[in-house]
Amino acid sequence: MASKDGISRRDDDEVCPVCKSSRYLNPDMRFLINPECYHKMCESCVDRIFSGGPSNCPVAGCRKTLRKNKFRKQTFEDIGVEREVDIRRRVMQILNRREEEFDSKRAFDDFLEQREEIIMNLVTRIDVAKTESQLQKYAAENMQSIRTNQALEVEEAHSFQARMTLEQEEAKLRRQAARQEYETERRELQAGREDFLSRLASGSSTDAAAIAREGHKVLLKKSSARRSEEERIRQKQAALRGTEGKRGASGLSSVENGSAPDTGLVKGLRKIKTPEPEKPYDPFMGYVPDKRDYYSLQSYYPSTYLDPIRQDMRMQAGGYDLGEYYSRTLLEAFAGLSCFVGEEISQRDASKPVATEGAAIAATGDEEL
């Protein structure tokens, strides 16, 4: 309020530093600034100088090139504050890591401190070039996570807004209900008291005690109404706790989808385990269908009684493929060639010694069937 008063007080004698026209002569005059150099000038000057494209700042000694679309209204009276807020906003947009993304609270605090340092460097113009390059590099490297975090922030802001409006709505309703309740209660009390008095007046002295007891009941009813109010507050708190938990959960999920490597600038980021990229699907699990160890299948084998089939239309017409025959016979020719049954079966039997005996008994036992 005070600052607003200050601005309004000084309004009358404010003069545009470029065209020297004062508010006194032009009451509708508005001042704009550009975040490049924060030099103040009036709207008409901006229109005049920058409508034709980017141009140099007209303030003496400032050679910065300004563009019209960057001009905006001043928010704070102090230009320094205005600048700091701008810088802060920009840095915060880039370094928008969230607490869930860090290993520990300590790491997050370090990050916050680092961010403050960067902001202060830029504000006080210490190592500007170096800090800027750091920021640019970080922004380029972490484009993905920056964007997801921004989206998260927007989403949170939205949901917060929605919740606030909802709560306000509820509060309004509640207030109305409470007022109504209070009204009715008051009216009832009034009526009860009148009734009580009239009965006391009309009744005999012996009934007095009973009537007084009835009067207490009304008070009890009132206290039960108060208890329901307490109940409602407790429910609200429980609901709040529930949303807190949900927020925590959503934070965790954000960690999973934000896939950013630990950069040089920000330390102590939680290591994100990106799942192994799935290998191309191999239906035979490393087994090559036509690979053989004992032979290589040829397309033709000379044979006196198979050769006629090659020419026989009646055989071919049905879809008979001699290649199938070749592959099957050759597979059977060598399948199990170095399967040494004697050794392998005795090893197998050693591992489960009762197998054959059990089978024998089972097989002879089924005679009962």
Next chain:
Amino acid sequence: MIEDDIYRTSSQYRLWSYTEASLQSLRATTNAVASERVRAALRRARETQPSAASSAAGTPQPGSDVDGKSNEEKPIECLTPEEELVLVRYYCEKTLELGETYKPPLPTMVRATAIQYLRRFYLTNSPMTYHPKSIMACALFLATKTDNYYMSLRQFAEGIPGDTTTEDVITPEFLLMQGLRFTFDVRHPFRGLEGGIMELQAIAHGQGQAAPHLPHETSEDLQQGLMSIAPPPVPSSSMSDRIARAHGTTRELLKTAAQMTDVYFLYTPSQIWLSAFLIADRPLAEFLLDVKLGGPVTPATATSETTQNGLQNPLYEIRCKLHRVLTDCTAFLQSYTPLSSDPAQMKSLKRIAKKLYHCQNPEKANMAAQKRESAQPSTGVPSESGMANSESESERLAKKRKLEKEQKSRESNDVFGPELVTQRTKQQ
């Protein structure tokens, strides 16, 4: 080796491969269990016989012709595992002959499958329990079905010499399948032999390709190698002729010797056909093995130069092991002589058959009747003689069976045998 792993997935490898020792112990166990049952059954049969004879009811009992007075003292002689084996082998040969009687004869593959079914079945069942004569026809019929050689049951039964009905053929089918553990896949060496011959012919024509493990050999090298092997015992005009002759001999061996011995249980099909091929034409078979696994193996190098050769050929160890296995398998195949050609064996077979007649399990003798009985109460299907009549009949039968069963269990518990009085009242 990929092919070996493919074979290892087969039921023949998983369920029907044994070591010699385990095969023997399995047969001994089967025999012991069956003998025990036969003795118990015969004892029961004798105990019920005096009273049962008067009513002339029940199934014919092979043990009943022995003189009634002496059979309590006389111990029941059962078949030994070796005798059982001889018997089963005889019926395997019979299966071959039976397949021959059909017009056209049944394919070799079907007959071989039937024989393997018989052999597998009698690993866990004894001929004393189920006579091979009844199982044999059923096995052959089942083989026509599993080997995709369609034949109607009636047609099949007509082809069997003697008065075999369709029911006789089909009755033990489920029992047989149970004995086979419902694995009908038999891996025969016949097709493998064709493959091997195809490879050899290709090499002989200069079109052979080297094995994937020995890629440096060209088809010319292979052809020259084939030409330079030792000459066959019987001279032949050309290399293809020689291969064809070896093929024929091997096939004959596989049809007979491989079926009548235990090689299917002990070796893999490819080992079996290679062993038979070794018998037929040793240089040719050795050449094929060298092409596939490299490095000639002589008995001298097999022991002394293992390390030196092992460096050159990574498959050397397999080659040596295979050499031993093939030698064993060859010995097995060569040990076979047809039963019918050997009078001494025929004589012992007759003796076994006679012995079996006395120790056949009487409770399992009439399989068809048993099957009918067991099927009726469960399905409740009325027999051909009238609805009302058959129902009461089946009820009566069921009641009778129940009583008999109860009595039997009581008898087996009672040391002093059955009660004579109740027995007589029941008969009246």
